[in-house]
Amino acid sequence: MTADLLRIENLMVFFENALAVNGLNLTVSEGELVGVIGPNSAGKTTLVNTISGLIIDMAIKEKRKGGERITVYGAVWFRGEEITRERPDRRVRRGIVLCRERHPVFPDSSVMENLKIAGYLRRRAEIRKTMDEVFGLFPVLKDYRRRKAGFLSGGEQQMLAIGMALVARPTLLLLDEPLLGLSPRMQESVMAAVIHLNEAAGITVLLCEQFARPVLPVIGRGYVVENGMLTMSGTGAELMDNPEVKAAYFGI
Amino acid sequence: MTERRRERIDRGIKKRSEDVFALASWREMLYLAGPRLLPVALVLFLPPLLSPYWQKVMLSVGVFGLLAVSWDLLAQAGMISLGQALFFGMGAYGAGLLDRYLGMPPFLSLPIAAVLGGLVSTLLLLPVLRLRGIYFSMVTLILPLMLVRVIEATKIFGGTEGLSGLTPWPSVWVEMYLILGALLAALFGFRRMLAADYGLVLKGIRDNDRSVTSAGINIYVYKAQALFIAAAVGGFAGAFMTHVYLFVGMPVFALDYSILPIAAAVVGGPGGLAGATLGAAILVPLSEALRGFGGLRIVFYGVFLVVFIVAVPEGIFSFVRRKYHQFERWVEVD
Numbered sequence: 001m002t003a004d005l006l007r008i009e010n011l012m013v014f015f016e017n018a019l020a021v022n023g024l025n026l027t028v029s030e031g032e033l034v035g036v037i038g039p040n041s042a043g044k045t046t047l048v049n050t051i052s053g054l055i056i057d058m059a060i061k062e063k064r065k066g067g068e069r070i071t072v073y074g075a076v077w078f079r080g081e082e083i084t085r086e087r088p089d090r091r092v093r094r095g096i097v098l099c100r101e102r103h104p105v106f107p108d109s110s111v112m113e114n115l116k117i118a119g120y121l122r123r124r125a126e127i128r129k130t131m132d133e134v135f136g137l138f139p140v141l142k143d144y145r146r147r148k149a150g151f152l153s154g155g156e157q158q159m160l161a162i163g164m165a166l167v168a169r170p171t172l173l174l175l176d177e178p179l180l181g182l183s184p185r186m187q188e189s190v191m192a193a194v195i196h197l198n199e200a201a202g203i204t205v206l207l208c209e210q211f212a213r214p215v216l217p218v219i220g221r222g223y224v225v226e227n228g229m230l231t232m233s234g235t236g237a238e239l240m241d242n243p244e245v246k247a248a249y250f251g252i
Numbered sequence: 253m254t255e256r257r258r259e260r261i262d263r264g265i266k267k268r269s270e271d272v273f274a275l276a277s278w279r280e281m282l283y284l285a286g287p288r289l290l291p292v293a294l295v296l297f298l299p300p301l302l303s304p305y306w307q308k309v310m311l312s313v314g315v316f317g318l319l320a321v322s323w324d325l326l327a328q329a330g331m332i333s334l335g336q337a338l339f340f341g342m343g344a345y346g347a348g349l350l351d352r353y354l355g356m357p358p359f360l361s362l363p364i365a366a367v368l369g370g371l372v373s374t375l376l377l378l379p380v381l382r383l384r385g386i387y388f389s390m391v392t393l394i395l396p397l398m399l400v401r402v403i404e405a406t407k408i409f410g411g412t413e414g415l416s417g418l419t420p421w422p423s424v425w426v427e428m429y430l431i432l433g434a435l436l437a438a439l440f441g442f443r444r445m446l447a448a449d450y451g452l453v454l455k456g457i458r459d460n461d462r463s464v465t466s467a468g469i470n471i472y473v474y475k476a477q478a479l480f481i482a483a484a485v486g487g488f489a490g491a492f493m494t495h496v497y498l499f500v501g502m503p504v505f506a507l508d509y510s511i512l513p514i515a516a517a518v519v520g521g522p523g524g525l526a527g528a529t530l531g532a533a534i535l536v537p538l539s540e541a542l543r544g545f546g547g548l549r550i551v552f553y554g555v556f557l558v559v560f561i562v563a564v565p566e567g568i569f570s571f572v573r574r575k576y577h578q579f580e581r582w583v584e585v586d
Contacts, residue, residue: 066570
């Protein structure tokens with residue numbers, strides 16, 4: 001089992017008494033492109049937040065506010081080491097980089113500055129090299145590199161957000177709803193970039209998405225989650241052929 | 253492998269007393285009314301039992317309680333004020349001037365000074381209503397400090413000497429029950445207001461002012477109104493204090509009147525006004541009780557504040573309310 005890059009065992013996440021993720025098991029091997037498909041409120045975001053460790057931070061903040069108590073059970077393994085309780089910044093050093101949903105960029109900084117901030121852990125030369133790669137991947141960003149990120153369109157901001165994740169040099173890239181709010185054409189170009197990252201750059205990608213149509217045909221393996229539980233798993237083609245998936249996500 | 257998890261659930265009595273079953277028994281009625289009657293009872297029956305010194309402390313609780321309520325009200329509308337002293341000083345000077353130059357009796361000068369002080373403060377802050385966050389706070393912080401210097405330099409309203417020999421309240425008890433009654437009225441009245449649609453708009457402005465604008469509401473009108481209400485409450489406290497000290501001067505713009513209300517709201521738990529009042533009722537007597545330590549008083553006070561903020565960051569009131577409404581138990585996770 002040590003061949004797995006990421007292994008999640010029996011993961012349960014409670015938001016107070018509500019169960020967001022219920023007994024989830026999932027594995028991602030080196031070099032794979034894995035999709036997690038599910039409708040709203042399925043627990044996709046909670047899943048990637050738990051993998052990236054952000055949930056620890058959220059739990060502390062909620063506790064401070066006297067808000068909901070967030071509890072995590074189960075285990076997250078990365079390269080044979082358990083990281084369930086590890087701080088998010090240390091996980092980034094291990095190479096687990098999350099690109100959060102709704103394209104979070106620093107709106108008052110320029111595109112270049114955004115990429116530089118994201119490359120905090122890397123040396124200057126490395127950042128410059130990755131930046132060139134990012135500009136090669138998303139040529140529009142190069143034209144706008146001095147513009148404030150807040151003035152970019154949604155799709156461009158999403159490209160920038162992915163670019164920022166890349167500058168941190170991930171081994172495992174977590175993408176949370178990268179297609180949210182994008183036009184079909186924009187979705188296509190983002191998906192093309194993700195495939196390129198996976199195949200050419202050899203980055204392992206775990207992609208959470210509710211639009212199955214552009215995602216299922218390209219992923220190696222996929223998981224379908226509903227109400228925090230795993231309902232189905234298989235290769236992309238298998239899932240595409242499944243009548244239930246067809247009915248729920250393709251409307252056929 | 254079974255693990256255990258602490259679960260929080262509402263008490264049965266809370267659920268029952270949320271609807272018509274609240275009238276089913278005395279127990280349910282007391283559960284609802286108890287927390288509301290407790291402060292009223294304290295205010296009514298505590299003052300006669302205290303020594304004259306602690307009665308004065310109780311007055312201070314009333315004044316700082318009003319300032320804290322006013323701060324919390326503004327904070328609910330998304331305006332973080334660092335200058336409650338501005339409102340306090342405006343009311344105080346208003347009452348002093350009405351008394352000295354127009355010879356008004358305290359019962360007349362108090363409401364007029366409160367409203368006037370509220371109006372003037374609102375007008376002064378009107379140009380910065382469009383500023384959000386820290387910019388608004390900075391302006392409110394600077395205004396009272398600036399006004400002190402204006403009074404010092406131009407020697408208006410008695411200059412550095414201030415106005416003394418003003419009319420006192422008819423008796424100690426009138427004084428006491430007036431301010432405590434005002435505190436209760438402000439606490440319950442504004443809680444009611446915040447729970448109504450009007451308060452909803454104010455909270456909406458705090459959470460996302462652009463969405464409120466999109467709903468067709470002019471947020472600046474609402475912000476100005478909230479500012480006026482809060483400033484009038486602060487002005488009321490100031491005008492009241494003028495007739496207690498029989499003096500009004502530059503100290504009414506002191507930083508204490510800005511800082512302590514914020515500390516009270518933070519210790520008690522901001523949002524909902526009750527926390528702010530509770531905070532004032534704890535911090536003011538505490539500050540007096542520590543007087544025995546002399547110079548170390550501020551140190552102990554600071555340590556207490558830090559410990560409280562680290563240990564109960566949500567505020568005492570939120571903590572107590574949660575314990576009142578909910579209980580916890582261990583359940584097995586499978």
